[in-house]
Amino acid sequence: MKQPVLISNMEEFMEGVWKQNPVFVMVLGMCPTLAVTVSTLNALSMGLATAFVLIASCGLVSLLRKVIPKEVRIATYILIIATFVTAVDYAIQAISLALYDALGAFIQLIVVNCIILGRAEAHASKNPPLPAMINAAGMSAGFTIGLLALGTVREILGAGTLLGFSLFGPQFQPWVIMLLPPGGFFVLGGWLLLFAWYEKRKQGRLGGEVQHV
Amino acid sequence: MIRTLGLISALCGLIIVGAYQGTLDAVAANKRIALERSVFKVMPAAKSIAEFVATPDGKVAELNGNSPAGAQRFFAAYGADGKLLGVAAEGSAKGYADSVRIMFGYDPEGKHITGIGVVAMRETPGIGDKIITDAAFLANFEALDAKLNADLSALANEIRTVKHGTKKDAWQIDAISGATITSRAVGKAINDAAQTLLPKLVPNLETLRKPA
Numbered sequence: 001m002k003q004p005v006l007i008s009n010m011e012e013f014m015e016g017v018w019k020q021n022p023v024f025v026m027v028l029g030m031c032p033t034l035a036v037t038v039s040t041l042n043a044l045s046m047g048l049a050t051a052f053v054l055i056a057s058c059g060l061v062s063l064l065r066k067v068i069p070k071e072v073r074i075a076t077y078i079l080i081i082a083t084f085v086t087a088v089d090y091a092i093q094a095i096s097l098a099l100y101d102a103l104g105a106f107i108q109l110i111v112v113n114c115i116i117l118g119r120a121e122a123h124a125s126k127n128p129p130l131p132a133m134i135n136a137a138g139m140s141a142g143f144t145i146g147l148l149a150l151g152t153v154r155e156i157l158g159a160g161t162l163l164g165f166s167l168f169g170p171q172f173q174p175w176v177i178m179l180l181p182p183g184g185f186f187v188l189g190g191w192l193l194l195f196a197w198y199e200k201r202k203q204g205r206l207g208g209e210v211q212h213v
Numbered sequence: 214m215i216r217t218l219g220l221i222s223a224l225c226g227l228i229i230v231g232a233y234q235g236t237l238d239a240v241a242a243n244k245r246i247a248l249e250r251s252v253f254k255v256m257p258a259a260k261s262i263a264e265f266v267a268t269p270d271g272k273v274a275e276l277n278g279n280s281p282a283g284a285q286r287f288f289a290a291y292g293a294d295g296k297l298l299g300v301a302a303e304g305s306a307k308g309y310a311d312s313v314r315i316m317f318g319y320d321p322e323g324k325h326i327t328g329i330g331v332v333a334m335r336e337t338p339g340i341g342d343k344i345i346t347d348a349a350f351l352a353n354f355e356a357l358d359a360k361l362n363a364d365l366s367a368l369a370n371e372i373r374t375v376k377h378g379t380k381k382d383a384w385q386i387d388a389i390s391g392a393t394i395t396s397r398a399v400g401k402a403i404n405d406a407a408q409t410l411l412p413k414l415v416p417n418l419e420t421l422r423k424p425a
Contacts (some may be wrong), residue, residue, distance in 0.1 A: 038338075050230040064221065066220075067217050067220075068217065068221070069218070071214070072214065072218065076218065076221055079222065079225055080221070080222065080225060082225075082257055083225035083228050083229055084228070086229050086232065087228060087229065087231075087232035090232045090233055090240065091232065091236060092234075093236065093239075093240045093243065094236035094239035094243065094245070095239075097243045097244060098247075099249045101333055104335070122304045158338075159338075174339070176338055176339035176340075179338045179339070180337065180338070206290040
């Protein structure tokens with residue numbers, strides 16, 4: 001009996017990491033994705049903050065799914081999400097003010113991150129707490145990987161550093177544009193292209209019809 | 214339905230209060246460290262600092278607890294022997310992207326600004342953030358004139374940022390070429406803060422000197 005549950009938990013987790021990756025497949029939560037990924041550290045912190053909010057709020061929504069009145073469920077989800085965002089906001093201030101300044105308004109804006117509300121509505125409100133939290137953890141991991149993919153590339157090209165350590169020495173002239181908003185779009189576009197190309201190739205190999213979008 | 218919503222709200226309130234209480238000390242300590250670090254940056258010789266407020270009625274008092282409404286906060290920096298070295302205050306002005314908040318040091322003996330440090334800003338990387346790194350720009354603030362006029366009501370000469378290469382007087386700031394808006398914000402931030410603070414501060418300098 002144990003084996004199938006384990007597999008389904010793993011599948012539940014991998015759903016968000018790969019098949020339904022919020023950044024590269026569903027293209028959700030673009031606002032923090034583009035705005036805070038100027039460095040690897042910012043991207044990682046944002047990913048972790050979102051992960052905490054996502055897992056905690058999905059757990060609570062799932063626990064309360066039978067008591068929450070259907071008519072006001074969205075308002076209730078927002079209330080629960082906002083609560084955890086406030087907690088994260090205080091926690092980041094306590095850990096590092098420099099980080100808090102770097103992430104700026106985007107910590108509070110986790111409230112309106114559509115990944116979280118989407119997970120609460122589409123998954124947590126219909127499933128028991130454990131699968132809901134595993135699914136949320138997978139989505140968080142997928143989101144964090146997405147942010148890191150952007151943050152690392154932008155930091156390396158835009159500042160010539162990785163996690164603050166200089167990579168190319170002082171003669172490297174950084175591409176400042178990568179740290180500016182256009183750079184975010186360039187890098188995101190590059191990653192999306194890579195993902196789309198990979199998916200297309202995989203479909204071609206399986207003999208399936210290639211979809212044109 | 215109302216009862217359920219009330220219950221959920223109460224639960225959420227409880228979580229928020231818990232998080233606030235749990236992090237309060239760490240957040241306050243962090244803010245103090247960040248502020249002290251920026252004070253020590255403009256007053257490198259300082260060994261200890263004390264926080265003061267200048268109230269709108271022209272008085273200066275040491276800060277205890279919350280600052281009164283409309284009061285301007287500043288820091289007095291002391292050397293190892295307890296001698297008053299100078300004063301550090303914060304100013305802010307609108308820059309290119311958002312307000313630029315800077316801390317500046319003021320030397321009451323020489324009646325001039327001694328240095329600046331950036332507290333917070335969101336200026337364009339590689340352009341506006343030159344105000345932190347550009348040595349020629351920072352040299353403007355090593356002895357930026359901030360004398361008061363004869364009746365101590367305002368600065369004798371308004372501190373202004375001028376176009377790159379046109380600085381003539383000791384109260385002018387030579388802008389960074391290509392980052393004029395951010396440079397101007399720095400000048401305005403210092404001028405605004407100095408215009409309101411110094412007329413209250415200078416007649417009350419004795420209050421700042423520590424009783425030996």
